[in-house]
Amino acid sequence: MGTQLMASKKLRQNVSHVPGGLCLVVCLSVAGSLLALANNAGGTRGLSEETFTRRLTPEQYKTIIADVFGRDIKIGGRFDPGARVDGLLEVGAGQVSVSPAGMEQYDSMARSIADQVADERHRDILIHCKPKSVREPGNACAQQFLGEVGQLLYRRPLTAAELKLQVAAANEATNIEQDFYTGLALSLAGMLSQPQFLFRQETLEPDPTRSGEFRLDAYSRASRLSFFLWNSGPDRKLLTAAANGGLDTQNGLSRQVERMAASPRLEASVRAFFSDMFQFNKFESLIKDTEIYPKYSSRVAQDAREQTLKTVVDVLLTRRGDYRDIFTTKKTFLTKALASVYQVPFSMPVPNGSPDAWRPYNFAPQDPRAGILTQVAFVSLHSHPGRSSPTLRGKALREVMLCQKVPSPPGDVDFTLLQNTSNQEYKTVRARLTAHSTQPVCAGCHKITDPIGLALENFNGAGGWQTLENGAKIDVSGALDGVELDGGTGLGQAVHDNSAATSCLVNRLAAYALGRTPKKREASWVGSLGQVFADNGYILPVLMQKIANSPELYRAATSELEDVTMMVAPEQPRKEGEK
Amino acid sequence: MFMQNETNVQLKLLDLRWLRHPILAVGAAALMVSPADALETRSYVVEWFSQSSYSQDGDCPGGINPPTRIQYYESFALLGKDPDEVNELMEIYAEGGEHARANVTNQMRMRGRIGEEPVNGFVHPWTVADPELTSVVGDYAFGFDLDGKVTENSFIDPQTQESGIDNQLFRAMGCIEQFRGTFDYRPTFWAFIWGSMKETTPAWLISVSGEDLNEDGPVTITFDRAMEHLIFGPTGAVVPDMTYRADPDPRSHHLFDGQIEGGVLSITKSGELRMILDTLSFPEFALSNTHLRMAITAEGLNGIVGGYQPVWDYYFGIANGGLAYENMIINDAAGIYYLLRQNADGNPDPETGEYASISSAYRIDAVPAFVVPPENPVYHDVSSR
Numbered sequence: 001m002g003t004q005l006m007a008s009k010k011l012r013q014n015v016s017h018v019p020g021g022l023c024l025v026v027c028l029s030v031a032g033s034l035l036a037l038a039n040n041a042g043g044t045r046g047l048s049e050e051t052f053t054r055r056l057t058p059e060q061y062k063t064i065i066a067d068v069f070g071r072d073i074k075i076g077g078r079f080d081p082g083a084r085v086d087g088l089l090e091v092g093a094g095q096v097s098v099s100p101a102g103m104e105q106y107d108s109m110a111r112s113i114a115d116q117v118a119d120e121r122h123r124d125i126l127i128h129c130k131p132k133s134v135r136e137p138g139n140a141c142a143q144q145f146l147g148e149v150g151q152l153l154y155r156r157p158l159t160a161a162e163l164k165l166q167v168a169a170a171n172e173a174t175n176i177e178q179d180f181y182t183g184l185a186l187s188l189a190g191m192l193s194q195p196q197f198l199f200r201q202e203t204l205e206p207d208p209t210r211s212g213e214f215r216l217d218a219y220s221r222a223s224r225l226s227f228f229l230w231n232s233g234p235d236r237k238l239l240t241a242a243a244n245g246g247l248d249t250q251n252g253l254s255r256q257v258e259r260m261a262a263s264p265r266l267e268a269s270v271r272a273f274f275s276d277m278f279q280f281n282k283f284e285s286l287i288k289d290t291e292i293y294p295k296y297s298s299r300v301a302q303d304a305r306e307q308t309l310k311t312v313v314d315v316l317l318t319r320r321g322d323y324r325d326i327f328t329t330k331k332t333f334l335t336k337a338l339a340s341v342y343q344v345p346f347s348m349p350v351p352n353g354s355p356d357a358w359r360p361y362n363f364a365p366q367d368p369r370a371g372i373l374t375q376v377a378f379v380s381l382h383s384h385p386g387r388s389s390p391t392l393r394g395k396a397l398r399e400v401m402l403c404q405k406v407p408s409p410p411g412d413v414d415f416t417l418l419q420n421t422s423n424q425e426y427k428t429v430r431a432r433l434t435a436h437s438t439q440p441v442c443a444g445c446h447k448i449t450d451p452i453g454l455a456l457e458n459f460n461g462a463g464g465w466q467t468l469e470n471g472a473k474i475d476v477s478g479a480l481d482g483v484e485l486d487g488g489t490g491l492g493q494a495v496h497d498n499s500a501a502t503s504c505l506v507n508r509l510a511a512y513a514l515g516r517t518p519k520k521r522e523a524s525w526v527g528s529l530g531q532v533f534a535d536n537g538y539i540l541p542v543l544m545q546k547i548a549n550s551p552e553l554y555r556a557a558t559s560e561l562e563d564v565t566m567m568v569a570p571e572q573p574r575k576e577g578e579k
Numbered sequence: 580m581f582m583q584n585e586t587n588v589q590l591k592l593l594d595l596r597w598l599r600h601p602i603l604a605v606g607a608a609a610l611m612v613s614p615a616d617a618l619e620t621r622s623y624v625v626e627w628f629s630q631s632s633y634s635q636d637g638d639c640p641g642g643i644n645p646p647t648r649i650q651y652y653e654s655f656a657l658l659g660k661d662p663d664e665v666n667e668l669m670e671i672y673a674e675g676g677e678h679a680r681a682n683v684t685n686q687m688r689m690r691g692r693i694g695e696e697p698v699n700g701f702v703h704p705w706t707v708a709d710p711e712l713t714s715v716v717g718d719y720a721f722g723f724d725l726d727g728k729v730t731e732n733s734f735i736d737p738q739t740q741e742s743g744i745d746n747q748l749f750r751a752m753g754c755i756e757q758f759r760g761t762f763d764y765r766p767t768f769w770a771f772i773w774g775s776m777k778e779t780t781p782a783w784l785i786s787v788s789g790e791d792l793n794e795d796g797p798v799t800i801t802f803d804r805a806m807e808h809l810i811f812g813p814t815g816a817v818v819p820d821m822t823y824r825a826d827p828d829p830r831s832h833h834l835f836d837g838q839i840e841g842g843v844l845s846i847t848k849s850g851e852l853r854m855i856l857d858t859l860s861f862p863e864f865a866l867s868n869t870h871l872r873m874a875i876t877a878e879g880l881n882g883i884v885g886g887y888q889p890v891w892d893y894y895f896g897i898a899n900g901g902l903a904y905e906n907m908i909i910n911d912a913a914g915i916y917y918l919l920r921q922n923a924d925g926n927p928d929p930e931t932g933e934y935a936s937i938s939s940a941y942r943i944d945a946v947p948a949f950v951v952p953p954e955n956p957v958y959h960d961v962s963s964r
Binding site: 298344349 | 806807808810812813814816818819820821822824949951953
């Protein structure tokens with residue numbers, strides 16, 4: 001069963017979980033959408049399931065709400081966890097559904113958001129019309145508001161049937177509650193709980209430039225472009241361009257890409273991509289033994305994650321620098337809590353108890369810290385709760401930064417020797433790993449991970465500095481793909497100089513944009529992206545624009561047609577401004 | 580001339596004291612011309628502060644002083660009340676209704692007498708009859724030989740075995756349960772006081788500057804009050820290596836000549852130490868003839884600071900909590916007043932000869948920290964070690 005159908009079935013099951021008397025509105029609209037999805041699933045053409053539907057990530061959900069309703073709309077609740085596929089949650093987003101508890105959370109969030117939008121504090125700003133009477137249904141105003149907001153939430157204009165359903169729901173609820181704004185909020189809540197909002201649904205049309213081939217339709221193209229460059233839904237300008245055929249030509253597409261790439265909102269996408277690529281979602285479940293690492297707190301973890309993102313954004317966007325420099329840069333940003341871990345002075349004149357403030361910071365040229373691999377985020381995320389792990393770090397570097405797969409250990413490995421950190425016969429983790437790796441079944445993998453991770457052994461499991469283990473001096477010599485190196489700075493330079501680092505970035509970014517791993521047929525496209533990236537000094541925004549301007553981003557080849565049914569829009573979306 | 584020189588040294592140290600790492604200090608020192616300039620500075624923030632006790636079995640003749648629930652029988656008796664009346668009052672105090680109990684507690688509070696007039700015994704402790712609390716008779720106490728004499732009141736320091744130790748504060752308070760402790764066992768009263776003040780009062784900073792702090796030699800020791808309060812980690816312990824700004828108020832900035840010998844830091848030229856706090860108890864901590872002895876290690880400083888402390892500072896530090904403190908964490912406040920007066924041994928009044936201060940010693944533990952000037956510097960190119 002395709003994910004589309006799976007999601008629909010799950011959601012249909014979950015309608016019964018929507019609590020309370022508001023089910024009239026919410027359930028009606030959600031059920032209507034689900035029926036439409038299910039009916040559409042009976043179509044005649046199909047593509048691989050990744051092409052169709054991807055669940056919004058938590059960040060995308062929050063960004064869209066902020067874009068449409070403003071940043072002072074509070075979003076509580078919890079999101080279902082994502083699934084990481086081929087290194088990215090964004091790819092996994094096409095393979096996840098919604099759990100019953102997750103649907104309840106969506107419903108709860110939707111009601112809370114809608115209540116805030118329609119409350120007395122916000123309604124005059126966010127609802128650009130007024131009913132004749134607040135105690136009676138206001139058909140015109142409901143239609144105007146739900147139509148305007150709906151196209152931003154669904155990333156396309158609502159169909160006549162959809163709008164009619166939402167207005168009817170608002171009117172019905174107004175009659176029950178005797179309050180127009182309550183009715184409107186309930187209808188909006190229903191809209192926010194629908195799969196058209198919660199899932200990015202892409203529809204296809206015949207590709208006019210390639211006979212027999214398919215491509216995303218204009219709104220789906222707008223959506224894919226917007227999520228790639230802004231990590232959010234299309235704005236009004238982009239929707240208008242989609243409606244007016246502005247995305248049907250290369251020039252039209254390029255104008256939009258240029259506009260969007262020049263926007264400060266590009267940073268949101270860069271942050272989202274690297275959060276995903278660097279697996280920063282793992283911070284949510286990261287724990288450290290505070291008896292061993294008394295400086296490590298949830299605040300430090302949060303700051304560490306942010307530090308690396310700030311460093312990346314600084315190199316790649318602020319300074320439009322070479323991507324490879326993120327592995328060697330001495331420039332970073334610190335908070336007071338992080339400065340304590342790095343053992344450097346940090347002064348910020350803020351009142352006692354204030355949230356952490358950030359300041360730029362340059363590590364000295366001779367400092368053993370340089371680049372993101374030596375930052376607290378990387379070394380603490382890829383360590384055990386109470387000790388470092390050259391193996392985990394080496395594995396992470398290969399898989400995350402170089403896109404190389406490291407096999408999982410066999411199920412019957414004896415880790416006792418490695419875990420006994422007070423063993424006086426093997427005082428350092430290097431000695432323990434050497435002894436452990438004498439087991440033939442272990443040796444192969446450790447050979448490709450440990451020489452990398454051992455170079456980071458001056459950084460303990462929480463990112464702090466260490467030179468001794470059990471009284472023995474720590475040796476931080478290592479190697480990466482035949483290159484001998486010393487310490488964290490040496491490793492950073494080796495990754496900087498390793499061609500796998502940039503090709504990995506290109507592959508990951510292409511997958512992030514597509515929402516799936518590039519196919520074999522797209523190898524030449526990905527190769528050309530790599531060449532453009534190299535020719536332009538590994539400047540990330542150049543690569544992003546190249547991807548965004550590529551027809552390949554919006555194309556579906558017939559070779560991918562499978563027996564999974566294709567979703568077709570229930571009716572032709574209305575053009576912008578059409579009544 | 581002396582003041583000017585001292586000021587110059589202070590300014591230079593203020594610039595340098597955040598430089599905990601020799602490599603940086605060397606770079607900074609190269610900019611200076613005086614050969615006397617410090618090449619290395621290590622800074623610390625105080626994570627634990629308490630009166631230094633060394634309680635031993637048998638050091639209180641007749642046992643330690645009874646708790647207030649027993650002591651109050653004596654207090655009422657000293658007011659001339661007969662045993663039946665005292666018993667009735669104490670019964671009401673223990674189990675009476677709110678109104679009746681308030682009446683008894685008010686009698687306790689107003690147990691001072693000026694003529695026949697009841698007055699607040701906490702504010703006017705000399706108007707309360709002396710309950711004659713017990714004091715320490717043991718031979719050992721942490722501290723320093725402040726007067727250079729060995730007298731019948733002198734102790735032997737259990738750590739250094741030095742004789743002539745002056746710590747009359749320990750003698751005065753050492754037979755009250757909440758003040759008893761050892762070097763490692765913290766007195767209850769001070770655990771309470773430190774617990775209540777550590778999160779709100781400005782942190783205390785100590786900086787040590789010298790040519791090579793890994794070697795024996797002369798150093799300068801600086802005490803400062805921070806502009807921030809202490810920062811705690813997830814276990815409740817003070818986080819090391821945090822940065823604190825030194826308060827520019829000169830009243831809480833003190834400089835001492837000192838030395839490191841065998842890994843032990845000490846003051847070689849004693850002077851006055853005065854720190855303003857932000858707490859209900861001990862709003863001001865002052866010592867004259869200040870001495871210091873602390874082990875200096877990679878983990879921080881730990882040891883004692885001592886000197887003569889004004890009796891009134893100490894008394895009001897513990898008596899300003901009134902009846903609540905008296906019931907919970909001290910003992911008979913007036914009794915403590917008499918203990919302090921009877922054991923005071925410093926700063927005699929030139930006319931009456933009455934001692935205004937009492938020799939004392941306090942335990943300090945401090946963890947590494949960065950101390951920076953208050954004017955918000957931005958640090959670049961600083962090594963993380």
